[in-house]
Structures are given as C-alpha cells and as structure tokens.
Amino acid sequence: MSLSEVMNADFFSNLFTFVLSLQGKSTGMRLLFLSVFVLAANLLMAQDLVILHTNDMHSHLLGFAPEAEYTPLVNDSDCTLGGFSRIAGAIKSEKAKSADKLLVVDAGDFMMGTLFQSLESDSCFELNLMKKMGYDFVALGNHEFDFGSEAFARMVNKSKANGEIPQLLCANFKTSENVQPMADLFHNGSILPYSIIQKNGYKIGILGLIGSGADKIINSYHRVEFSNAIKVAKRTSKFLKQNEKVDLVVVLSHGGVERDKNGNWVGEDINLAKASPDIDIIIGAHTHTRLTEVLKAGNAVIVQTGCYGTSLGKVDVTFDAAHKPSVSYSLVPMDDRIDADREIQELIESRYADIERCALDGLDVKFNQPIFETSFDIKIDRRKPLESNLGLLVADAVYQYLNTTLGQNVDLCMVATSAIRNNIEKGSVGKQNVSDIFNIMPLGEGTDKVPGFSMGKIYITGSELKTVMELMLAFYPSKGGYSILYSGMKIDYDQSKGLFRKISRIEVGNEKDGFRAVSFSKRNESLYCLGASTKVLNLTSELRKRSFGLINVKPKHADGSVIKDQNWLIDTNLNKEGIQEAKEWHALFDFFRKMPDTNGNGIPDVPQLYRTKLNPIIETGK
Secondary structure (H helix, E strand, O other), rough: OHHHHHHHHHHHHHHHHHHHHHEEEEEEEEHHHHHHHHHHHHHHHHOOEEEEEOOOOOOOOEEEHHHHHHOOOOOOOOOOOHHHHHHHHHHHHHHHHHHHHHEEEOOOOOOOOOOOHOOOOOOHHHHHHHHHHOOOOOOHHHHHHOOHHHHHHHHHHHHHHOOOOEEEEEEEEEOOHHHHHHHHHHHHEEEEEEEEEEEEOEEEEEEEEEEEHHHHHHOOOOOOEEOOHHHHHHHHHHHHHHHHOOOEEEEHHHHHHHOOOOOOOHHHHHHHHHHOOOOOOEEEEEOOEEEEEEEOOOOOOEEOOOOOEEEEEEEEEEOOOOOOOOEEEEEEEEOOOOOOOHHHHHHOOOOOOHHHOOOEEEEEOOOOOOOOOOOOOEOOOOOOOOHHHHHHHHHHHHHHHHHOOOOOOOOEEEEEEEHHHOOOOOOOOEEHOOOOOOOOOOOOOOOOOOOEEOOOOOEEEEEHHHHHHHHHHHHHHHHHHHOEEOOOOEEOOOOOOOOOOOOOEEEEEEEOOEEOOOOOOHHHHHHHEEEEEHHHHHHHHHHHHHHOOOOOOOOEOOOOOOOOOOOOEOOOOOOOOOOOOHHHHHHHHHHOOOOOOOOOOOOOEEOOOOOOOOOEEEEEEO
C-alpha cells in the first residue's frame, strides 16, 4: 500500500460510508455532504509543499520488536514498526505523487542505538543509505558526537568518499576539543548552518539547531560547544525572511517538547517558537515525543514523530495569495502496509556479515539466530524503574555476569536507567535475536572499539557507599529516567528524612550466600567492591568536583590504593593480549543464553519470575 493510501484510506472510507448512509435524507443534504467529500479530497491534493520528516532514528535500520519478526518485503501483517526500507518505500511513493513539491528531512540523532552503529567507524554507510532513501537534509543531534567530534568528522569524510550524503545542518555549532576536523566540515560545506532550496517555485530556508539539553549531554563526555539556540534561530530566521526573502523557514531542532506534571506542553521548541517570530515550522527531536497533531507556539507549528523510525511525519504546506503558509499534519505508521524498498533492504542485509565480524566476534552467534524466547513483555518504567521487570532483570544480569561468569567477586552492581533504551516485546512467538538484546543497552563504545559501555570495578569504604547511595536516593524520586538500578544490595531508608540522613542500614550480598551489614563508620577501612559501567564509575569518581568539594569518594584498588587515570576496566580474558573489555550488553547476552529451556525446543526461556513487577530492592520507611 502506498503512503497516500495508508494516510487517507481510513479518512475517505469513513467519510464515504457516512455519505452512503444518507440515502434516506434529502437530495440537497446528500449533495452537500458529497461536496464536502470532494472538497476534502481536493484539499489533500492541493498542497504546495510536502515535508516528510523523521527524528531520533538511532541506527534502527530494521523494524522491531522483536526484530526477528520484521519481514518488510512480505506483506504478512507482521506487528513490527519502522525500518529504513519501509521509510524508503514511503518516500518513493510520495515522490511519485509530489515530485518537486517534496522535501525530506531528519532532525538529528540518526546514529547510535543498534548493532549497525558498530560499522560507522570504518564503513560509514548510514548517511549514504539515507541519501539513497531520499533524504535532503539531516540535522546534527547529541548522539552524533558519542565517539567525539573528531570521530564524527572522520565518519562524514568517509561517507562522502563512499558516495553522496544528505546536506548536514547545524547553525549553532561553536567549537570542539578537535577544532580543525569539525571546522573543515563547515569550510567544505559538508555541514552548513542553514540552506536555501527551491521547491515547486517556493523558496525555503532550513536550519539545524542543537538545544541546550542536548548540548549538556554532549559536554558531559566531550568538549563540544554550541551557541544559544534561541539567539541563533532568531537571528538566522530573521535574515532568511528579510534578506533572502524565503517563503518558509523550517527549523530542524534537536531540542524537543514534553508534558509537565500538569499535562501542559513545555520545552525548548516552544520557547524557540515564541522567541522567533520568523520561524514557520519546527521539526523537533531529542525528547522522543510522538505528536499526533501540531503544537502551535508563536507564529510556528511544532511537529515530532517519536523515535526509531516507527512513524513518518507528513506536513502539507499550502500558501495563500500573499505567500502566507498554512499546514496540515499527520503521522504515518511505518508498518506492514507500507511497500518497502527492496534495494534498500538488500543493502542493509548485506551488512549482517560485517556486524558478525566486528561486533559479535567471540560470541559464537549469527545476526539472525534466536538467542532466547519469552512468553511476556519485559519493560522498563522510567517513572518507577526499581519496580519494572526489565530494570531488575538487567541489574541481575550484570551482577551474575560479573560474579559467576567472570569471577570478579563484586559485592554489588549499579546500572543507570538512562542506559536502558528499549524493551523486550514478546511479539507473536516470543523469539529474540542478538539485536533485540543489544538494543536494550546499545550506547557507548570502549577503547577496544567494540560497541556498548564497558564495565569496571572499584572498591570503596562503607562510609563512601552510604554517601553515594544517599545522593542516588535524593536524586531518584524526581529523575526516574536517570536513576540507578541495583543488585547485590538491600537498603533500609526513610525518604522523608533529610539529605544524608535517609539511610539507616545497608547490606550487601545475595539470597544464595546471604547478606552482611555495611559499617558506616569512617574509622572502618573495610572495602566493598562495586561493579558498574565506566559511565557510572566516572560519575562516582567525579562526585568531589560535581559537589564543589563537599563530597569526596575515592575509587580504590583491592589493596586500598587510590585508582589513578580511571584504570578500572575489567579484562574478560587475561590470556589474550590487551584488555578484552566486558560490556553491559554482553552481560545481558550471557544471562539470556544461560536461562533454562523449559519447553524443550532448544531455545532458553525467560523464567516466570520476571513476568510481574518485582519488589524494589530499596524499601521505604524503615
């Protein structure tokens, strides 16, 4: 089914059925509603411009979930959503209908989120693929800088050497720790602050922006600076309207919108629209917000598709005699009704062997091989992560991997909920492949260039452990999406008490071997081993700096000596040269693979233990 058919089928079917139901009415009334039907059809066909848009694709080249059930080239009513070949098919369908009216854009974070990201350092083919799909412009998001600005510049240059790429946009980039590689991209036009394009006789100015929230995330791990997005947008959009005389200003904003606690829409894109009267359309990103209708702020309309390519946004623009634009908007689900593009799908599938070689090396697994199966969904609730079955499963997996598989003898482990990006969906038959596992915790890359956050371990005193946990408990209630999950620990605390007074008791251990109490005395030099990702360990080691010297936690080796240069990585194979880094997603892979095969079909099954929400490790009011 074509894009226009998917969009309009339900509308026209319902309207036409209603007209037919008027057979008992007067001829005049029937003619009136028939006229409305024809007028609606004409309005849908009379747009002057069509903008198709995505955001936060995060390397989701294949539909999900589970990925094993994704069959884009077969119309078998599979329940998966997304996939680049479906998006390409929808773009091709609209191109055939709209021709020179069509503009295709993405608002950033096209990278990072699946095993395909592991190919970007060398083969760099996602941007080339997006150009083949029909994308004209792609804005930069924070995850484009996950490997650093120099690595991103190298990826862009390699992609251009491979073939054409969409025009990259970022109007408020200022500088980075690797100035010259990024500066070169602006000098040679690979990245532009804005661009002007003619479509169907209309002049469109389009610019990209990194919002302050995305900027802060980048600067938490790389020194990349951006100017104030609102100031840049206001200045640039005014220039485009007054000097370049464009008919339409479109902003690809990696800022976003979300609802506040009262259900009202708030966010950077709303502030941007109110402050910049020359902006007409804001295509948003970063917050993964699925807008089913436009938000209006200032003189602009704001749209956003959600994330991962599960929907394609369509903005129809019509100009009046004075060239003032009006828009209509819809979200098109990228489901099995879409006629996928075979060439794009075959290009994607041709990369499976590369992924097996560079990202799955040593795991003895094929890209499409089922690893485990589940009879129920396993999900994370960011509002209550400690009560979510996926959250506790992940923490258990890391704890068991570090202790049982790797023999690291950690007392407790921590997992950041922000690192958990996807759920486990049962789908039709419950089978899950390695991509479904990796997609749960896909972010980061180690010094070994293998995707995923690496893990390490440190030793801290009981007093330091209490300090860390007090901070986590103070942070958790209002920042559920950024809280910490735990395994190997019990805590008695009272949330109503003040900072550093909530915890009355901590025990470390497990149900099998028992728990032992932690001493909070500063005179007690007993050490407790904490296992976590390098991201969490970095945060722990920087508490002194982040608290302006008020808190001082010193990560140590087992002998009590202070760890220098963040040298805490876990080596999974001491017999092999270099450090074979342990990854969080490796822990999940190991955990699922070792589950019992309860139905005897040769595929491990998730125990019923994880079916329901489990009691949180932390108990309130003790």
